[in-house]
Amino acid sequence: MKRTAISTVCLIMILTAQTWAQGQISTALPEAKKESKFSAEWRLRLSGSDMHDEQSQSKVVDIRTEIKAKYLLSNSLQLDIQPTLRLQSGQTQSVDGADKPENKITLNQAAAHYLPFQGFRLSAGALNQRHMHTQLLMDNLAFPAARMEGLLKYGNFKTSLAVESAIPTSTSLSTNTKELEPTPSLNSAALKLNWQASKNLYWKTTAGYFVFNNLPSAVAQQSRLLGNEVDKISDAQYAFMNKYEGLQASTEFEFPVFSALDINLGGEYLVNQKATSDNNQAYRYFANSEIHLTKNMDLIVGGSYFSVAPEAAVAYFNATGFETNRVGYAAESALSFNKEGFLVGLKYVDAEVMFANTVQSREKTLFIKLETFYADL
Numbered sequence: 001m002k003r004t005a006i007s008t009v010c011l012i013m014i015l016t017a018q019t020w021a022q023g024q025i026s027t028a029l030p031e032a033k034k035e036s037k038f039s040a041e042w043r044l045r046l047s048g049s050d051m052h053d054e055q056s057q058s059k060v061v062d063i064r065t066e067i068k069a070k071y072l073l074s075n076s077l078q079l080d081i082q083p084t085l086r087l088q089s090g091q092t093q094s095v096d097g098a099d100k101p102e103n104k105i106t107l108n109q110a111a112a113h114y115l116p117f118q119g120f121r122l123s124a125g126a127l128n129q130r131h132m133h134t135q136l137l138m139d140n141l142a143f144p145a146a147r148m149e150g151l152l153k154y155g156n157f158k159t160s161l162a163v164e165s166a167i168p169t170s171t172s173l174s175t176n177t178k179e180l181e182p183t184p185s186l187n188s189a190a191l192k193l194n195w196q197a198s199k200n201l202y203w204k205t206t207a208g209y210f211v212f213n214n215l216p217s218a219v220a221q222q223s224r225l226l227g228n229e230v231d232k233i234s235d236a237q238y239a240f241m242n243k244y245e246g247l248q249a250s251t252e253f254e255f256p257v258f259s260a261l262d263i264n265l266g267g268e269y270l271v272n273q274k275a276t277s278d279n280n281q282a283y284r285y286f287a288n289s290e291i292h293l294t295k296n297m298d299l300i301v302g303g304s305y306f307s308v309a310p311e312a313a314v315a316y317f318n319a320t321g322f323e324t325n326r327v328g329y330a331a332e333s334a335l336s337f338n339k340e341g342f343l344v345g346l347k348y349v350d351a352e353v354m355f356a357n358t359v360q361s362r363e364k365t366l367f368i369k370l371e372t373f374y375a376d377l
Contacts, residue, residue: 040069040377047369054361060090060101066108068374076115082108082128106171107142123147126173132164132190132208134250136270136282136306137313139320143169143186158194163187168212168219168317176218184214200262200290204252211245212314219316225359226315227308227325229279242311243274264288264302275311279355282312282324296339303331310355325360326351334369341373 045064051057064086071079088101111125126142145166152159166186169175175184190208220238224230229241252266270282288302308318310325318324334345347367353360 037072038070040067041374042067042377043372043374045369045371047367049365049367051363051365053363055359056092058090058092060088060092063087067377069377078113078115080109080111080113080125082110084108104171107173108140109142119151121149121151123149127164127166129166129186132162132188133210134206134248134268134270135321136268136284136308136318137210137248138317141169141171141317142173143167144173145186156195156197158192158196160192161190162192163189168215168314175216177216178218181216182214184212184216184219187211187213200254200256202254205250207247207249209247212243215240215244215314219314223315223324226319226323227310227360228315229310240314242272242280244272244311244314246271246273246280260292262290262292264290270308270312272312279309279311282306282308282322296337298336298338300334300336300343300345301332303329305329307354323351323360325354325357326363327354328352341375343369343371343373345369345371 043066045062045066047062049058049060049062051059064084066084067082069081071081073079084106086106087103090101092100107126109126109128111123111127114122116122124146125144127145127147128140128142129138129145130140132138132147143166145164147162147164149160149162164187166188167175168184168186177183188208188210190206192204192206194202194204196202217233217236217238220228220230220240223240224238230238231241232238248268248270250266250268252264254262254264256262265287267285268283272280274280284304284306286302286304288300291299291301293299306322306329307327308322308324313324315324328349328351330347330349332345332347334343336343345368347369349363349365349367351363351365353362
């Protein structure tokens with residue numbers, strides 16, 4: 001962890017110097033504004049993590065470049081491409097060989113959005129699933145999908161109703177199916193209600209439904225190592241004991257207490273209606289405070305508590321955030337340098353096992369991160 005921390009601090013110093021230099025150039029050479037069909041923004045994320053439990057340990061430095069690019073083909077058709085380049089270095093030791101460092105390019109989204117008339121949108125491509133689902137159910141993944149969404153805005157209120165059909169895949173957009181296995185599917189619907197009076201005064205809430213079908217043996221095998229209960233049919237064949245179909249909801253509220261303090265509160269809930277009531281629910285509560293130390297510097301302090309039962313979600317698809325069969329808490333703190341355009345922070349996660357098994361144990365993880373704000377390319 002000492003080597004990880006040193007590497008991260010060095011990267012922070014380099015990026016800070018680069019940001020300062022770019023600021024000097026931009027003040028000397030103002031950009032000429034012009035209309036364009038193409039727009040893009042990017043950010044850089046640097047992090048070091050130290051994770052350990054009774055069966056494994058991991059120390060990894062992670063560098064990511066995230067891009068959001070949009071191209072307006074016409075007044076009603078837009079392309080939306082969001083790739084991420086990830087570079088990792090470090091070491092891991094685990095019984096299953098999982099979570100080893102790897103370098104790869106992934107897609108957060110690669111979609112076409114069609115708006116034939118105001119208040120209605122059709123989207124297709126590799127769609128990011130966090131638009132429809134909570135963190136308890138889904139990581140930041142893109143699935144091949146088609147979505148239909150109705151939109152309505154009235155004053156400070158926005159509401160939308162969306163339905164989507166997707167093919168759940170890995171980060172490489174592979175279905176993980178073997179011969180004769182049917183194509184898996186994820187069908188879902190979500191209703192969103194948003195009210196926003198200002199940047200730091202808003203309320204967001206979502207309620208939705210989901211159903212997985214035909215999840216392949218490879219997904220069941222990996223999920224067994226991450227908290228789900230599965231049946232072993234043969235040495236190479238696994239099947240989930242329960243189907244995954246249910247409801248999810250989330251809410252978030254932010255408000256200013258006084259000029260130097262903003263409070264952010266919220267929660268998420270998930271229930272798999274196809275599993276028994278003693279192991280089919282998940283929930284998360286969180287509270288954050290943003291203290292404005294100066295005009296250009298904010299101190300962010302927050303914490304959360306979570307509980308994810310073994311059969312609440314498909315562990316293969318929510319493993320980065322929570323896994324299943326876990327209960328615990330997270331605490332984090334960060335300094336946001338608004339003028340310079342970056343954030344530096346720490347996060348600690350302690351995740352205990354809800355029901356004892358042979359593949360999971362109490363897990364403790366420490367993150368050190370630096371993250372720039374999105375900037376125009």
